[in-house]
Amino acid sequence: MVAKAKSEKTKADENEGNRRDFLILATGAVGSIGVALSIWPFIDSMNPSADVLALSSTEIDISPIEEGQAITIQWRGKPVFIRHRTAVEVEEARAVDVKTLRDPEPDQERVEKPEWLILVGVCTHLGCIPLGQKMGDPRGDWDGWFCPCHGSHYDSSGRVRKGPAPKNLTVPPYVFIDDALVRIG
Amino acid sequence: MCKKRFLLLIVVGFSLLLGGPHPAGAAGGAEYSHQEWTFDGIFGRFDRAALRRGHQVYSEVCSGCHGLGLVAYRNLMDIGFSEEEAKEIAAEAVIEDGPNEEGEMYDRPGKLSDHFVAPFQNDQAARYYNNGAFPPDLSLIVKARKGGADYIYGLMTGYEEEAPENIEMMEGMSYNRAFPGHQIAMPQPLYEDLVEYADGKPASIDQMAKDISVFLAWTAEPELEERKSLGIKVLLFMILLTAMLYAVKRRIWSKLR
Amino acid sequence: MISPDKGIGKWIEDRLPIFEFTQHSLVDYPTPKNLNYWWNFGSLAGITLVILILTGVMLAMQYTPHVDHAFNSVERIMRDVNYGWLLRYLHMNGGTMFFIVVYIHIFRGMYYGSYKSPRELLWWLGVIILLLMMATAFMGYVLPWGQMSFWATTVITNLFSAVPLVGEDIVTWMWGGFAVGNPTLNRFYALHYLLPFVLVGVVILHIWALHTVKSNNPLGIDMKGPQDSIPFHPYYTAKDYFGLGVFFIVYMAIVFFAPNFFGEPDNYIPANPMATPPHIVPEWYFLPYYAILRAIPDKLGGVIAMFGSILILFVLPWLDRSKVRSARFRPIYKQFFWLFLADCFVLGWVGANPPEGMFITIGRVATAYYFAHFLILLPLLGLVEKTKPLPESIASAVADTGPPKG
Numbered sequence: 042m043v044a045k046a047k048s049e050k051t052k053a054d055e056n057e058g059n060r061r062d063f064l065i066l067a068t069g070a071v072g073s074i075g076v077a078l079s080i081w082p083f084i085d086s087m088n089p090s091a092d093v094l095a096l097s098s099t100e101i102d103i104s105p106i107e108e109g110q111a112i113t114i115q116w117r118g119k120p121v122f123i124r125h126r127t128a129v130e131v132e133e134a135r136a137v138d139v140k141t142l143r144d145p146e147p148d149q150e151r152v153e154k155p156e157w158l159i160l161v162g163v164c165t166h167l168g169c170i171p172l173g174q175k176m177g178d179p180r181g182d183w184d185g186w187f188c189p190c191h192g193s194h195y196d197s198s199g200r201v202r203k204g205p206a207p208k209n210l211t212v213p214p215y216v217f218i219d220d221a222l223v224r225i226g
Numbered sequence: 227m228c229k230k231r232f233l234l235l236i237v238v239g240f241s242l243l244l245g246g247p248h249p250a251g252a253a254g255g256a257e258y259s260h261q262e263w264t265f266d267g268i269f270g271r272f273d274r275a276a277l278r279r280g281h282q283v284y285s286e287v288c289s290g291c292h293g294l295g296l297v298a299y300r301n302l303m304d305i306g307f308s309e310e311e312a313k314e315i316a317a318e319a320v321i322e323d324g325p326n327e328e329g330e331m332y333d334r335p336g337k338l339s340d341h342f343v344a345p346f347q348n349d350q351a352a353r354y355y356n357n358g359a360f361p362p363d364l365s366l367i368v369k370a371r372k373g374g375a376d377y378i379y380g381l382m383t384g385y386e387e388e389a390p391e392n393i394e395m396m397e398g399m400s401y402n403r404a405f406p407g408h409q410i411a412m413p414q415p416l417y418e419d420l421v422e423y424a425d426g427k428p429a430s431i432d433q434m435a436k437d438i439s440v441f442l443a444w445t446a447e448p449e450l451e452e453r454k455s456l457g458i459k460v461l462l463f464m465i466l467l468t469a470m471l472y473a474v475k476r477r478i479w480s481k482l483r
Numbered sequence: 484m485i486s487p488d489k490g491i492g493k494w495i496e497d498r499l500p501i502f503e504f505t506q507h508s509l510v511d512y513p514t515p516k517n518l519n520y521w522w523n524f525g526s527l528a529g530i531t532l533v534i535l536i537l538t539g540v541m542l543a544m545q546y547t548p549h550v551d552h553a554f555n556s557v558e559r560i561m562r563d564v565n566y567g568w569l570l571r572y573l574h575m576n577g578g579t580m581f582f583i584v585v586y587i588h589i590f591r592g593m594y595y596g597s598y599k600s601p602r603e604l605l606w607w608l609g610v611i612i613l614l615l616m617m618a619t620a621f622m623g624y625v626l627p628w629g630q631m632s633f634w635a636t637t638v639i640t641n642l643f644s645a646v647p648l649v650g651e652d653i654v655t656w657m658w659g660g661f662a663v664g665n666p667t668l669n670r671f672y673a674l675h676y677l678l679p680f681v682l683v684g685v686v687i688l689h690i691w692a693l694h695t696v697k698s699n700n701p702l703g704i705d706m707k708g709p710q711d712s713i714p715f716h717p718y719y720t721a722k723d724y725f726g727l728g729v730f731f732i733v734y735m736a737i738v739f740f741a742p743n744f745f746g747e748p749d750n751y752i753p754a755n756p757m758a759t760p761p762h763i764v765p766e767w768y769f770l771p772y773y774a775i776l777r778a779i780p781d782k783l784g785g786v787i788a789m790f791g792s793i794l795i796l797f798v799l800p801w802l803d804r805s806k807v808r809s810a811r812f813r814p815i816y817k818q819f820f821w822l823f824l825a826d827c828f829v830l831g832w833v834g835a836n837p838p839e840g841m842f843i844t845i846g847r848v849a850t851a852y853y854f855a856h857f858l859i860l861l862p863l864l865g866l867v868e869k870t871k872p873l874p875e876s877i878a879s880a881v882a883d884t885g886p887p888k889g
Contacts, residue, residue, distance in 0.1 A: 064477060068470040072724075075467055082566035086541050091563040095300050095339035268740055296558050362752070366558075369743060370751035406761075446751075449561065449568040456569075457739025464735055468728030475721040482516070482713070 098226035100218065103157065111174050113162060116225050120162035120170055121213060122186075123223075126197065131155045133184060134198035144209045148198040151212050159225065160199040161213050164188040166206040171195060186210070258373055258380020258404040261436070265443055268458060271451050272444050274306040279423050280441025281305075283434050285315075286421050288364065291356060291412075293344030296365035297445050300338040305444060312338055319343045357398055359411035368439070368446035373404075375439045380404035382435035385414040508694060513712035514719055515700035517881050521595075522698070522719075523726035524588040529686060530727060531581045536679050538574040546626065548672035550665045553628035554753045572742040578620055579745045580734050582768035585613065593799075594820055596808025597699040603800040605692040610796045612685050617769070617793075619678040622671040624766060625663075629750030634763045636671075637663045642776070645783040662756065702880055703809025704873055711877035762837055770834030771827055777838045778850040788850065795857050802857050804865030812871040816864050823856045 089097070099116050103123060106112055111124035126134075134148040152158055164171050166188065172178040173186035173195075181187035181194035183202050188195075193204030200209040215225045264273045281302070284294065299316035303309060319336035321343060326332055336343065344363070346352040353360050362370075371377045384404035389395050399409040416438075421429045444450070485492040487502035496502050545564050547556040560567035589609070592598055598606035621639065625632045640657050644650040659666025697706060706712050713719075737744065745767055749760045765773050772789050779785040795802075810817040826849050833846040874880035 064470070065474055068467070068474050071467050071470060075463060082569050083537065083541055085565040086567060086570055087544065088565055090545075090559070090565060090567070091300075092298070092339070092559065093563075095298065100337075296555070296562065301562075366751045370748050372748050453568060453572075453739055453742075457735065460735050460739060461732065464728060464732045468725065468732060471721075471725040471728045475725040478717050478721045482718075 098224055100222055100224045102221055103223055104221040108156070113174050114225075116161075116213065121225060122158070122160045122162040122174055122199075122210075124158045124160075126156050126158050130184065130197040134196060134200075137196070137198075137200075142209075143201050144207070146198075146200060146209055148200075151198050151200075151209070153215070153217060157223070158197075158199060159213065159215050159223070160210040162186075162210070164190065164193055164206055165201065165208040165210065166191055166193055166204070171210075256373065256377065256380070256404050256406045258377050258384065260376050261379055261439075263375055263440065263443070265440070265450055268454060270454050272305065273440060275425060276437050276440040277305045277444055278307075279425065279427065279433075280437040280439070280444075281307075282424060283416075283421055283438045284364070284441055287415055287434075288438070289342075290345055291352075291361040293346075293363040294342035294365050294445060295344055295363050296341070297448075298339065298341045299336060301448060303338075304448065309338075316340060357411070361412065364442055364445065366446050368443045370446075375443045377404060378442055379435050379439040381410075382416055382438065383431060509720075510714060510716040512694065512715040513706065513709070514698055514715045515706055515711060515877055516713045516718075517700050517702060517877050518698065518719070518722075519701050520722075520726065521587070521591040521701075523723060524584050524591060526723045527584045527726060527730050528581065528588055530730075531577055531584055532679065532682065532686065535574060535577045535581060536683075538570050538577060539676070539679065541570050542574055543676060546672075548626065548669050550628060550668055550754070553626060553668060557627045569738070572738045576734065576737050576742060576745065578623065578766075579737075579768070580730075581616065582620070584730075585616065586768070589613070590824060592699075593823075594810045594817075595699055595701060596703050596803075596805075596810070598800050599803070599808050600800065601696045602692075602699065605689065605696065606800060607797060608685055608689040608692055610793070612682060612689060613796075614793065615678055615682045615685060619675060619682065620766065620768065622675040622678070625668060625671045626675065627750060628668065628754045630752045630754055630758075630760050631747045631750040631763070633663060633754035633756065634760055635765050636667070638763055639765070640667075642782075642786050642789075645786045647783070699808065700877060701809060701811060702874060702877060703807065703812065704877060707876050764835060767831070767835075770832075771830035772834070774830040774834035774846045775850045775853065777834075778843075778846040788854075792853060795854070799857065799861075803861040805868060805870065807870040807873065812873055813864075813868060814871065815868045819856065819860055819864070823853075826852050826856070 097117060099114065101112075101114055101123065103125070106123065106125045108125050109127050111122055113120050113122055115121070124130075131148070137148075139145045139147050148155075162170050162174070167190065169188055169190035171186035171188040171193070173180040179187045179189075181196075181202075183194055183196035185197045185199060185202075186195040187193070188204065188206065191205050193206035194202045195206075195210055196202050198209075199212075201207070213225050215223055217223050264271055264276075284292075299312050299319075302312040302315060307315070316336035316338055319340065319342070320333050321336050321340050322331055323334050324331035346355065349360060368374045368378060373380065381402060381404045384402045386401050386403065389401035389408075393401070393408065395401060396409055399411060400413050401408055402410045416431045416434050418431055419429050421434060423429050427433060447453075487493060487496040487500075492502065542560065545556065545560045545567065547553060557571065560571055562568075564570075592606065592609070621636075625636045640654055640663065643657065644654045646653055655661065657667070658664065659670060700706075747764060752760075764770075772792060775792050776785045776789040779788045805813060805816065807813055810820055829845065829849045830853065833842050833849060836842045838846070874883075
């Protein structure tokens, strides 16, 4: 009788213990979820804010750019070259054997419309701004751009041909809204 | 006994504090009454139609003198304007940009990323064109005035043709029931049918006053809806967690009994 | 899990005994078994400080401490920074919660005699913490560069000109100019970032001092042995967690549903040195001191009275000579405690109102009473009060009245 009562008691204790452990476990879990959820606003506040995101894309009216001309605009704090290529420049760019390039890329993959070349004007070597946008600028041996810092040459598709730069000039994401308007970013 | 007395103290203390500062020293207290706003309470939300009408009132009536510089045109997309509508509204504004390559400043139409353009170049110009009075920027006005949206509504509807007999009005001032001191430099801004609402609602003074108050409540607290909805979730979570923590506490302390 | 007896745990423990330290200070630490919920407020204060520092650092990443940009940078945080409004409101109302919690914590100390021997130094560290909190909060309020930010700063820094001979020079030195301006804003920002970390240091000393003499308790009698105490963990960790939950409910209700309740509308107007607001009001936690300042018609007298009202706390252990700690056994002192608390509320109410009419009289009476409580009542009571008999021990008192209810 006593033995039975004892074992019943320990069983009740055990149940009690299990109930308590479960409660503590469950509370700990809910609390941890709360802590994890609370951390997110702190981290997210460091992500680009709404005003920064608003400037993350820009629309450019390209209708005033004559054939053979180029403009430089600012996008996300960097210069972007927009060149209205002549037929000759397009042809030169497409005549190249892609396999011989340091960073092989056919010209067709670097433009939406062949006469409009849009590139981020930052040398892929160490970040200088290559020359070739203005009249009288050196354009390098391939009629594109020339970086004065360490002598990288880019062709009429913005691809690196000579010098220390490892990659072609970056093509930013862009889309033509219509014939006169392009949205970059 | 101690507990009850302490609680009484807290209640008395708080009500004294809440009774709060009187706008004394002025000729009289501000008179305005509490309105029912859809953005009040823990489930508050802004009435989108009222916001749109309120923007129209701001645009056609207030923007001649008052800036809204903390609001960007892209913010209009948060209250139901489409991207195209917001772009159109932005494009109507003239922004000074530059210098260009010749070193000159130039004008261009507004973009979504621009903020609302102020009617005056600077504070001095604002005063010059308003007889020395300064029309404040309205972005935060609902938070910057005691009474908030109730006060703005009361101000818009508080004008009276004739001041009461015992009050001598100063030159150029108008009598307003809600304005502290009752003499306000701004002439009555709202008149019946001043605006033709795009949604066809009759533009009574009361309607326009309501709508501009809602709009300005939004410009002051654009985060209100997100804040309250997140708040409900947080509070429910905390109540649940606290109940569980209480159960744990009781469990642990029962060992001592 | 990691154990201090083997592996990485032992490697660390041999070089820096953090496990033993934690076990001693946080787990085994003998705590009186009869503490009530008024003892939760210390840990709440510590956690509030941590929240203020975390939100403060995040805000500091986005704020610009220049007179031309400060106000707008705060509005950018409110409107454009992801969850910026939440960080700002948490920080702003965290300051309020910090003072609520600390004031309750202080009044708990006054009621139960926690400032008496051997806890005088513990009490002093607490008063230093209060002073640092006030300095930090004062400088923090300037940063949004609203009308109240500017004018409250102008008024309070101007007080130092009351110092004889060098007063004006002190004020010019504080301002870094001839009025509150950009140099003032920039240096207050630097100090507002610095002081909370000084605070953390003093809090560590405060807890160290506490652990040396052990906690007081509602009966005010010493722990005499293990029968009077229980280990801090799990009993008071569990109770503190629960208290934290209740605290958060209140805090979050304010942050999400009444975030500007404790604020001043005028501070949403950009600072204008050419236009003084009709009523300059400091933040609520400064109102009683503001009332004391204005109660004395003399400028220097007012400044002395205002600082005196806090500095007098340093000598409290020597003003109150009663051998009995807890107000539970001091029936006369208990009444005067509640009167004193009421007086503090009255002072706060006076401070919120313009110094006119009846507020002047009430303010003066309340100020006189404030100092009378410390300088006249307490010493007298220590001599003449007939206290109630103290219980034998904590354990016997608990046994008689049953285990603590909560």
